[in-house]
Amino acid sequence: MxxxxxxxxxxxxxxxxxxxxxxxxxxxxxxxxxxxxxxxxxxxxxxxxxxxxxxxxxxxxxxxxxxxxxxxxxxxxxxxxxxxxxxxxxxxxxxxxxxxxxxxxxxxxxxxxxxxxxxxxxxxxxxxxxxxxxxxxxxxxxxxYNFRNIDLKKIQPAKNNDGNVKLVFMARVHPMKGVDVIFEIDKSIKDLGIENVSIDIYGQIFEGYKDEFFKKIEASNVNYRGVIEPNNIYNILPLYDLMLFPTRYYTEGFPGTILDAYISGLPVISTRWLNAEEFVDEGETGYIVDFNNDPLYINTVLGLIKNSEEIDKLKNNVLIKRDVYGINAVWEILCESLS
Known part of the structure; x- marks a missing residue:
């Protein structure tokens, strides 16, 4: 062996x-x-x-x-x-x-x-x-860097030609991942009468949160889509426009959610966890909102929903940044450990 x-x-x-x-x-x-x-x-x-x-x-x-x-x-x-x-x-x-x-x-x-x-x-x-x-x-x-074992050239984000904005949350479905903020965003969208937005949630649900979560799903326009198998992530995420990452875990490392978003060509709206500035380039590959400031987070998302040109700019920047998370860069480092 x-x-x-x-x-x-x-x-x-x-x-x-x-x-x-x-x-x-x-x-x-x-x-x-x-x-x-x-x-x-x-x-x-x-x-x-x-x-x-x-x-x-x-x-x-x-x-x-x-x-x-x-x-x-x-x-x-x-x-x-x-x-x-x-x-x-x-x-x-x-x-x-x-x-x-x-x-x-x-x-x-x-x-x-x-x-x-x-x-x-x-x-x-x-x-x-x-x-x-x-x-x-x-x-x-x-x-x-964290990485995904995939050929980046095969992953291209879908063009948004219908004017709809598709938001996605993909992480463990747990209050500490900020999933409750997603429902607040949905409420704000309804209160403002905005109709061209959809929000989907993917991820394994924390057992102690299931009852509360499904009650919130039933009372909202948010869709729970289940768990994406790893080999299907890059068929699904590129269909969206923005990744929502309102984590309440301050000591996150390099979250897989952000990695998968970048590989799929999605900008990220993140809270300011410990390493946020290292991975989210403010105004370039997404936006960072002060930790536990839900109103500011919601307003940042609403502002982007109303600005499709800004979303397109962010997407183009993400496609440039994602190369550092490809397999060639990672293998070059790991290969040295085998000598």
Whole structure:
């Protein structure tokens, strides 16, 4: 075995979120580009049987390179064992960080910091996290944007020739993702008598929010379209005009929602989360609204609805920016870790 991709694939329940999608994309990219044998281990199988951890250790021992994408608990409890087996087997670990939480996580974990300093590479999505981790003395840090394993040239946004403005929200359907703001936008559109706008929501619904969410759907003109399978995202998103991202998670890393929007040619209207300015170019690829300022967010969206020329300008800028999130740029970086 040459390369093992180790992380939360979510295949057991077909869970689709930023963690699972990135993990699958890393596996598919390595499978496509590398000349080595590439296999994977889905840590979600621990929920099926704790004995699967023995299978994971055996796969680590047989590998030459491990591309590791752990969530919080995996890094806290499993990583020390992964590190131990990699050391005794001379396996190179490359840790691909998902999100922006790692620096805070390591604040009081000296042993984890020691082990991470000793692995082959740590690949982070944002300059902010790169800066914070460097304060711990890491010398094995690399910048690696989140990405999608797809040929960008095949993805072209649809031309809007009917005068309608199509808004979309695609993320986990949870209040902390700002989904309630979507219903406020819909209410404002109705109050103003605007008729050329549609709003669609895609994503897995947080269990504790389902009843409230569907009540709001029934009382609004917002459409819930279910979950988009990863292989169908770029057939659907290019049909829209604007991506709505009113997140209330301040410590987002590089959200997959924004990545998918850019690849699809969609500008993003975002709240000012921690790394917003790094990924949304104000007035160029979208707009950033002060955090938790719902009235300003709504007014920003309404202003764009009334200005189709501005939407077209933003779309053209997005098509230029998205190249840095393509597979060629990512593979150039990952390939160095295999030498």
């Amino acid at each position: 040459g390369i093992l991709v180790l992380g939360y694939f979510g295949y057991v329940t077909n869970q689709l979120d930023g963690q699972t999608v990135k993990t699958r994309d890393v596996y598919n990219l390595l499978k496509e580009k590398s000349e080595d044998e590439v296999t994977y281990f889905d840590t979600q199988t621990f929920k099926v049987s704790k004995l699967n951890i023995l299978k994971m250790f055996w796969m680590i021992i047989k590998a030459h390179h491990v591309f590791y994408l752990p969530a919080h608990n995996n890094l806290k409890y499993i990583f020390p064992l992964v590190y131990f087996f990699s050391k005794i087997s001379n396996v190179k670990i490359n840790y691909l960080v998902v999100g922006g939480w790692l620096s805070d996580f390591l604040n009081n974990k000296k042993i984890h910091r020691y082990m991470l300093k000793d692995i082959n590479g740590i690949y982070v999505e944002t300059d902010h996290l790169l800066h914070n981790l460097s304060k711990y003395g890491f010398k094995n840090l690399h910048k690696l």
